[in-house]
Amino acid sequence: MKSVFLSAALLLASAVAHAAEPIRIGMIEGMSGAFANAGQAVVRNLRFAIDRINAGGGVALPGGARPLELVIWDNKQGVEESLVGLRHFADQRIPFIVQGNSSAVAAALIDAVDKHNQRSPQSRMLFLNYSAVDPALTNEKCSYWHFRFDAHADMRMHALTEVIRGDSGASKVYLIGQDYSFGQQLARSARAQLAAKRPDIAIVGDELHPIGKIKDFSPYIAKIKASGADTVITGNWGNDLTLLVKAAREQGLNLKFYTFYGNGLGAPASIGDAGVGRVRAVAEWHPNTGAGRRDGASDDFYLDFRRRYPKPEEDYVHLRMQLMIAMLADAVRKAGGTEAAAVARALEGARYRNAFHEATMRAEDHQLIQPLYVSVMQKAGDAGLRFDNEGSGYGFKTERYLAPAQTALPGTCRMRR
Known part of the structure; x- marks a missing residue:
C-alpha cells in the first residue's frame, strides 16, 4: 500500500512539474551595437508584460497553468545572425518568436518561418511582430504564421x-x-x-x-x-x-x-x-x-511600469507589447496548447480591450487595428x-x-x- 501511495505521489509531482513547464517565447533583437538601447527597451516591456501574466497564475491549460518565459537572442541587428537565432530556437522547439526593430530582419524571418513550418509541421512556429512596420509585411509578403501588433508605416x-x-x-x-x-x-x-x-x-x-x-x-x-x-x-x-x-x-x-x-x-x-x-x-x-479620464487606468498602468523600472533611461513604454503578450496568452488558452496553427486560428479576429485601449487582429492580413x-x-x-x-x-x-x-x-x- 505504501508503494502505491509513493507511486501516486511521484506521478502527481511529475504532473505538477509538467504543468509548470514554461511556455517559451524566443526574442530575436539587437542587444549590442548602435541600437542596443532599443533592444533593452523591448526586453523591459516584454518582461513587464510576461510578469503580469505570470502574476495572474500564468496561462490556464487543460494540464494545468503554465508560466511564460522570455528567451533572448542577440542578432546584432543583422539578418544572418537573426536566421541563426531562429534555427537555434527551432532546435529548442520554442513555438513563439518575437521581433520588431528592423523590417529587413522581419521580412527574412517571415520567409524562414514559412519554410520551417513546411519542412517541420510537427514543430511549427508563430512569428509575432511588435515594431517592424514595412506595410509589405502584411500586404504582398503576408503570411499565416506572422502577426503584426504595431500600426504599419x-x-x-x-x-x-x-x-x-x-x-x-x-x-x-x-x-x-x-x-x-x-x-x-x-x-x-x-x-x-x-x-x-x-x-x-x-x-x-x-x-x-x-x-x-x-x-x-x-x-x-x-x-x-x-x-x-x-x-x-x-x-x-x-x-x-x-x-x-x-x-x-x-x-x-x-x-x-x-x-x-x-x-x-x-x-x-x-x-x-x-x-x-x-x-x-x-x-x-x-x-x-x-489626462481627463476619470478611471485613471492609463495612469495606473504607466505608474506600475515606472515602479518596476524607476531609472529615467528605462522610461519607454510600448503598450502594443503588453497587448501582444496578453493576446498571445489568451490565444494559447483558447487553443488549449502551443501548437502554432491552433494558436494562429485563435488570434485571427481576436479582440483586446481594457479600460483605456481596444484593438482587433484583422483576420485577412494579421494586421492589428487599434x-x-x-x-x-x-x-x-x-x-x-x-x-x-x-x-x-x-x-x-x-x-x-x-x-x-x-x-x-x-x-x-x-x-x-
Missing part, C-alpha cells in the same frame, strides 16, 4: 499627415530616413499622402542615410537648413533619431519635426526647449493619454501633461486621436492558409 503616416493637413505653417517639407526597406517605404508614403492631402506643400529634400552608422548628423542638418524647409518628417529610431535631433538643436534648427518615434530613447532631452510645440510623435498610446495618437512635445507641468519622458522635463500631449476605424487602411494580402 502607411497607417502611422496617415495619422501624421492628418495633422499636417491642418498645419498652415507647413509649406516646405524635408524627408529624412534610414536607408532600408522601412525608410524607403516611409518616403514613398509621405510623398503620396502629402500629394493627396496637401498638394500645395513642396518637398524640398528627400534623404536616406546608412542605418546605425552616422555619428554626426551635422552635414544632414546643414542640408535641411539650406533647403529652406519649415518641416521635417522622419521615421528614424534609436540613436539615429537621438543624434539627428541633437544636431538640429546644436545648429539652432527650430523647425517642426513630425516623427514616428520622437517621444523616447533620449530624443526629448536631446532636443530640449527647441522641441516644445514643434516635435510630434505618433503611437498607439503615450503616458499622458489618461487607435493612434499624434502627440506634441511640451514642458512638464503644462496643462494636460502629468508625466514627462525619461526624466527630461519634457513630455507629450495628445494633439489628435484617431479611433481604430480611422487608422484601418485597406490591404492587398492574399493569405495562404
Whole structure:
C-alpha cells in the first residue's frame, strides 16, 4: 500500500512539474551595437508584460497553468545572425518568436518561418511582430504564421499627415530616413499622402542615410537648413533619431519635426526647449493619454511600469507589447496548447480591450487595428501633461486621436492558409 501511495505521489509531482513547464517565447533583437538601447527597451516591456501574466497564475491549460518565459537572442541587428537565432530556437522547439526593430530582419524571418513550418509541421512556429512596420509585411509578403501588433508605416503616416493637413505653417517639407526597406517605404508614403492631402506643400529634400552608422548628423542638418524647409518628417529610431535631433538643436534648427518615434530613447532631452510645440510623435498610446479620464487606468498602468523600472533611461513604454503578450496568452488558452496553427486560428479576429485601449487582429492580413495618437512635445507641468519622458522635463500631449476605424487602411494580402 505504501508503494502505491509513493507511486501516486511521484506521478502527481511529475504532473505538477509538467504543468509548470514554461511556455517559451524566443526574442530575436539587437542587444549590442548602435541600437542596443532599443533592444533593452523591448526586453523591459516584454518582461513587464510576461510578469503580469505570470502574476495572474500564468496561462490556464487543460494540464494545468503554465508560466511564460522570455528567451533572448542577440542578432546584432543583422539578418544572418537573426536566421541563426531562429534555427537555434527551432532546435529548442520554442513555438513563439518575437521581433520588431528592423523590417529587413522581419521580412527574412517571415520567409524562414514559412519554410520551417513546411519542412517541420510537427514543430511549427508563430512569428509575432511588435515594431517592424514595412506595410509589405502584411500586404504582398503576408503570411499565416506572422502577426503584426504595431500600426504599419502607411497607417502611422496617415495619422501624421492628418495633422499636417491642418498645419498652415507647413509649406516646405524635408524627408529624412534610414536607408532600408522601412525608410524607403516611409518616403514613398509621405510623398503620396502629402500629394493627396496637401498638394500645395513642396518637398524640398528627400534623404536616406546608412542605418546605425552616422555619428554626426551635422552635414544632414546643414542640408535641411539650406533647403529652406519649415518641416521635417522622419521615421528614424534609436540613436539615429537621438543624434539627428541633437544636431538640429546644436545648429539652432527650430523647425517642426513630425516623427514616428520622437517621444523616447533620449530624443526629448536631446532636443530640449527647441522641441516644445514643434516635435510630434505618433503611437498607439503615450503616458499622458489618461489626462481627463476619470478611471485613471492609463495612469495606473504607466505608474506600475515606472515602479518596476524607476531609472529615467528605462522610461519607454510600448503598450502594443503588453497587448501582444496578453493576446498571445489568451490565444494559447483558447487553443488549449502551443501548437502554432491552433494558436494562429485563435488570434485571427481576436479582440483586446481594457479600460483605456481596444484593438482587433484583422483576420485577412494579421494586421492589428487599434487607435493612434499624434502627440506634441511640451514642458512638464503644462496643462494636460502629468508625466514627462525619461526624466527630461519634457513630455507629450495628445494633439489628435484617431479611433481604430480611422487608422484601418485597406490591404492587398492574399493569405495562404
